Amino acid sequence: MGVAVGFTVRPLLPEQGRLPLLVEAGDHDTSLLDVFDELKALVDEHLLRDGGILFRGFRLEGAEQFRQFAASFGHPLLNYEFGSTPRTNVTQGVYTSTEYPAHQHIPLHNEQAYSRDWPMKIWFYSMIAAKSGGQTPIADSREVYRKVPAHIRERFVSKGLMYVRNFGNGLDVSWEDVFNTEDPQEVEAYCKAHGITCEWKDDGELRTRQVCQAVAEHPVTGDKVWFNQAHLFHISNLPPEVRESLLDIVDEEDLPRNVYYGDGSPIEDDVLDEIRAVLEDCKISFLWQEGDVMMLDNMLAAHARAPFEGPRKVIVAMAEGHSLDQA
Structure with missing residues (x-):
């Protein structure tokens, strides 16, 4: 060129x-x-x-x-x-x-697309480049948007997505680390400012809910992009044995993270499988x-991590x- x-x-x-x-x-x-x-x-x-x-x-x-x-x-x-x-x-x-851990794959995602604020x-x-593997695959989020079947795209757009997170209890990152504070009042102020519903549970841990976008429009180019982490937050992203073990320990509402349609109704596993297939089809990988x-550009390109x-x-x-x- x-x-x-x-x-x-x-x-x-x-x-x-x-x-x-x-x-x-x-x-x-x-x-x-x-x-x-x-x-x-x-x-x-x-x-x-x-x-x-x-x-x-x-x-x-x-x-x-x-x-x-x-x-x-x-x-x-x-x-x-x-x-x-x-x-x-x-x-x-x-x-x-x-x-x-090095053996785990991190699926394609746009940074912080599970929230209403992002870089x-x-x-x-x-x-340090890994001896083998360790790629950071990427994908064009405009192409993902175009390739997601229209009926799925329309359902996601009309309903939106509700991300539910439960922090701590040794199952996920602590709320202190996530919010960079040990002061519950600072957490509540952050949540209020960012449209996040938060509640302190009986065990002192925190649960948050936030309704977010499924697609977004780039503020400069006007391009429509697939912009969410439903496929990553949903419990179906976990290996079956991990999923079963977690549900033996906690109720579904207490899972470290999960996602629903914006009205709280469940997202179908087969819908997420179709989305994952599109992401796989759009994946670009290099060493x-x-x-x-x-x-x-975090809205135009998603990224992932391969095992290494x-x-x-x-x-x-x-x-x-x-x-x-x-x-």
Whole structure:
């Protein structure tokens, strides 16, 4: 596609379309920060069309330089608030990717699409590439929207989705970690401000409910995107033996996480199976190289994680908070 200031620009996997666009350094001594102005011009030109850009072969020295790179795009980096998975803060605004065991697969999803507030931009930095596996597959959320059967899409849009979460009890992340506070009043204030219903249960733990979007419209491009985590939150996402064990321990209403239609009625397993099949069909996968940085428009591109062997370290930054209520 072209060469500019010592790097090439082309689709990484042209047979699968333009996502992700590869920007590759001609000289591995080129610092990602030193050519930021040129790279930002490329991002401004391509990100909204292609959904994601992979920077490869550039020099980047550690988490702090990664933070500087992500923050240079003009929006303060976001804290991981109302998160759904365990992460560790690396430096200000930079976190580990989800700390699930290496053998587990994390399905495709858009970051924080289970809420009414989400980051518009997300960056991934591959500091240590796994010996095998460990990809961060991605997918075009516009394509997912188009491929979800119309009758499912219409049902999801008309009903919306209600996410129910029960924190703590050794089954999921604690509310203290999720809300970054030990003060229940701060939790209640956050929930009130974000349209989340919260209740303190008899055991002192917290349950939240929030009705959210199933699809969304990109505020800049106007594109309709599939934008939810129903397939991930629903109990059918768990292996059958795990599901049965959990339901032996707790009632359905006390599951760590589950999702219903917005009116509280159950979502059919076969509907979610169809959605998962669409996501699988749209999945784009490539192996990380150490030093790779990927930038996604979080509404236009979903991401996942493949199982892996050996050490792996991918860190993440997010920016440009957007709210459904401001759309």
